[in-house]
Amino acid sequence: MSHLDLFERASELAYRSCLPHVSIDCAVFGFHESSLKVLLLKMKGFDKWGLPGGYVKKDENLDAAAYRILKARTGASNIYLEQFRVFGQTGRSEHELAHWPEHLWQKQRFISTGYYALVDYTTIIPVVDRISEQCEWKDIDDLPDLMMDHQDILHSALTALRRNIHYSPIGLNLLPKAFTMPQLQKLYELILGKKLHRGNFQRKMHGFDILVKEDIVPVKTSHRPPIYYSFDIEKYNNALKYGLRQEW
Amino acid sequence: MSHLDLFERASELAYRSCLPHVSIDCAVFGFHESSLKVLLLKMKGFDKWGLPGGYVKKDENLDAAAYRILKARTGASNIYLEQFRVFGQTGRSEHELAHWPEHLWQKQRFISTGYYALVDYTTIIPVVDRISEQCEWKDIDDLPDLMMDHQDILHSALTALRRNIHYSPIGLNLLPKAFTMPQLQKLYELILGKKLHRGNFQRKMHGFDILVKEDIVPVKTSHRPPIYYSFDIEKYNNALKYGLRQEW
Incomplete structure (x- = not known):
C-alpha cells in the first residue's frame, strides 16, 4: 500500500x-x-x-x-x-x-x-x-x-x-517512588533550564507540604545515608487541583 | 421578527x-x-x-x-x-x-x-x-x-x-495612566481575593522593574504627597511577552 x-x-x-x-x-x-x-x-x-x-x-x-x-x-x-x-x-x-x-x-x-x-x-x-x-x-x-x-x-x-511548575507539583510520574532531594532538584533544574540554590529549593519544597520522609533502613556506610522522600498522593492530587501554596 | x-x-x-x-x-x-x-x-x-x-x-x-x-x-x-x-x-x-x-x-x-x-x-x-x-x-x-x-x-x-498575575503585569488597561502604589495593590488584592502585605507588595512590584516614578508637582498640603507611578510601556510589553522575573 x-x-x-x-x-x-x-x-x-x-x-x-x-x-x-x-x-x-x-x-x-x-x-x-x-x-x-x-x-x-x-x-x-x-x-x-x-x-x-x-x-x-x-x-x-x-x-x-x-x-x-x-x-x-x-x-x-x-x-x-x-x-x-x-x-x-x-x-x-x-x-x-x-x-x-x-x-x-x-x-x-x-x-x-x-x-x-x-x-x-x-x-x-x-x-x-x-x-x-x-x-x-x-x-x-x-x-x-x-x-x-x-x-x-x-x-x-x-x-x-x-x-x-510554580503551581503544580511535578515528579510523580517522572521519578522513582522514593527519591532524594538532589534528584528532585535536578528535575526542576532541567525543566527551568537553570541551577537552583540548594537551601532555597529544599525550603520551598518542604513549604509545599507534599513530601513524606521514607523510612528506608540505611546500608552501613562511612557516609551519611541519603534521605529518601515520596509524595503524599492525596496532598499531591489536591495541589494538582487547587495549586501549590503561593505567597504574594 | x-x-x-x-x-x-x-x-x-x-x-x-x-x-x-x-x-x-x-x-x-x-x-x-x-x-x-x-x-x-x-x-x-x-x-x-x-x-x-x-x-x-x-x-x-x-x-x-x-x-x-x-x-x-x-x-x-x-x-x-x-x-x-x-x-x-x-x-x-x-x-x-x-x-x-x-x-x-x-x-x-x-x-x-x-x-x-x-x-x-x-x-x-x-x-x-x-x-x-x-x-x-x-x-x-x-x-x-x-x-x-x-x-x-x-x-x-x-x-x-x-x-x-505572577508572570504577567496587569494594570495598564485597568488603572489611570498615573497611579499610586495603594491603587495598584487594591487591584491585585481584588484579583487575588485577599489582603496583601504592603511592604512585600511594594518590594515585589519594584523588583519587577516595570514602574516609572512620575514627576507630579505636589499640591501643598500638610500630608506627605502621594507618589505617582506609571508603567514603562516597553518593559511592560516585554514582561507580557517573556514573563515577569521569577525566583525559584
Missing part, C-alpha cells in the same frame, strides 16, 4: 467518526539520566518529525480524546495531561501537505489544542502505528527538524510547563 | 462564513471603585446571562476572531487578550437549546476556546447586538444565573488570571 493510500484510509475513517476542524497535539515529556526528552514521531513519506496528535470523536470529550491519543502512542494511562494552548492560525499545514489531494480529511484547516504530559521514561514503549514509521524519544537540547508549527507548539509547551 | 427567526438568520450567516464546531467565549474584566466586574449579556428569549462569544471565520486566525468579537461588544481595540482554556465537553449546550430546531448552526457541538481580557471600565460602552437584549457589567461577587457552562468558564478565567 502506498503512503498516500494509507492516509486515504485514515481520512475515510476520520470523516465517519471525528469532528472536523478540531485536532489535538501532545508534547510528551520524559526524564532520563539528567536530561529531558520529548516523544516524537515520523510519518510515512515525511522527512520531518512531529508531535503525536489526533482528532476528536463526535461524541468524545476533548480531554478524553487527548488521553486516548496518548495511550495509543505510549500504552500509558493514568498520566497527568495538561492543556496549555490552542493553535488556531490559518495555513498551519498548508506548506507541508501542499502535494496532497484536496479531498483528504488531513487537508482541512484544524484548530489544534496542545496538551503536555509528564511520563515515566522507563515504563513507556513508544508505539509506531500504521501511518508512522518511527516513534522515539529525542533530547530536548538536540531536536530534529519539526513539521508544520510543531516547533512553536513544543516551545509553547515548555514555556507552560516552566510556568506551571 | 420572532427570536427564533433572528437566530435562524444568524445561523444561515454562520453556515456560510464560519468554521463549524469551533467557538470562542470571552471573560471581559473591568475594575471600578474597588470592585472587579465582568461583562455579561442576555440573549433574546433567554432567562440566563452569558459571556460574550462568537465563531471563527473560515479564513480568520483564532486570536483575530477573539479580538473581533471583543471589539464588536465593547468598541475596544488594542486590548490585551489571553487564551486560558478550551472547553470541549460533550453536551455543553444541550440542555439550554433543547427546544431549538436541529438544523440551526447553534445546535451543533462546539469546542470553545476561552479568552480573558482586562479593560478600562470607564471607556467601554457595552454593545447590544441584534440577538441580545442586554449587555452589562456585573460585579464578580454578585453574579446572576449563567447559561450553559459559562459559570465554569468564568471561574476558570478567574483562576487563570490569578495564576498569571
Whole structure:
C-alpha cells in the first residue's frame, strides 16, 4: 500500500467518526539520566518529525480524546495531561501537505489544542502505528527538524510547563517512588533550564507540604545515608487541583 | 421578527462564513471603585446571562476572531487578550437549546476556546447586538444565573488570571495612566481575593522593574504627597511577552 493510500484510509475513517476542524497535539515529556526528552514521531513519506496528535470523536470529550491519543502512542494511562494552548492560525499545514489531494480529511484547516504530559521514561514503549514509521524519544537540547508549527507548539509547551511548575507539583510520574532531594532538584533544574540554590529549593519544597520522609533502613556506610522522600498522593492530587501554596 | 427567526438568520450567516464546531467565549474584566466586574449579556428569549462569544471565520486566525468579537461588544481595540482554556465537553449546550430546531448552526457541538481580557471600565460602552437584549457589567461577587457552562468558564478565567498575575503585569488597561502604589495593590488584592502585605507588595512590584516614578508637582498640603507611578510601556510589553522575573 502506498503512503498516500494509507492516509486515504485514515481520512475515510476520520470523516465517519471525528469532528472536523478540531485536532489535538501532545508534547510528551520524559526524564532520563539528567536530561529531558520529548516523544516524537515520523510519518510515512515525511522527512520531518512531529508531535503525536489526533482528532476528536463526535461524541468524545476533548480531554478524553487527548488521553486516548496518548495511550495509543505510549500504552500509558493514568498520566497527568495538561492543556496549555490552542493553535488556531490559518495555513498551519498548508506548506507541508501542499502535494496532497484536496479531498483528504488531513487537508482541512484544524484548530489544534496542545496538551503536555509528564511520563515515566522507563515504563513507556513508544508505539509506531500504521501511518508512522518511527516513534522515539529525542533530547530536548538536540531536536530534529519539526513539521508544520510543531516547533512553536513544543516551545509553547515548555514555556507552560516552566510556568506551571510554580503551581503544580511535578515528579510523580517522572521519578522513582522514593527519591532524594538532589534528584528532585535536578528535575526542576532541567525543566527551568537553570541551577537552583540548594537551601532555597529544599525550603520551598518542604513549604509545599507534599513530601513524606521514607523510612528506608540505611546500608552501613562511612557516609551519611541519603534521605529518601515520596509524595503524599492525596496532598499531591489536591495541589494538582487547587495549586501549590503561593505567597504574594 | 420572532427570536427564533433572528437566530435562524444568524445561523444561515454562520453556515456560510464560519468554521463549524469551533467557538470562542470571552471573560471581559473591568475594575471600578474597588470592585472587579465582568461583562455579561442576555440573549433574546433567554432567562440566563452569558459571556460574550462568537465563531471563527473560515479564513480568520483564532486570536483575530477573539479580538473581533471583543471589539464588536465593547468598541475596544488594542486590548490585551489571553487564551486560558478550551472547553470541549460533550453536551455543553444541550440542555439550554433543547427546544431549538436541529438544523440551526447553534445546535451543533462546539469546542470553545476561552479568552480573558482586562479593560478600562470607564471607556467601554457595552454593545447590544441584534440577538441580545442586554449587555452589562456585573460585579464578580454578585453574579446572576449563567447559561450553559459559562459559570465554569468564568471561574476558570478567574483562576487563570490569578495564576498569571505572577508572570504577567496587569494594570495598564485597568488603572489611570498615573497611579499610586495603594491603587495598584487594591487591584491585585481584588484579583487575588485577599489582603496583601504592603511592604512585600511594594518590594515585589519594584523588583519587577516595570514602574516609572512620575514627576507630579505636589499640591501643598500638610500630608506627605502621594507618589505617582506609571508603567514603562516597553518593559511592560516585554514582561507580557517573556514573563515577569521569577525566583525559584
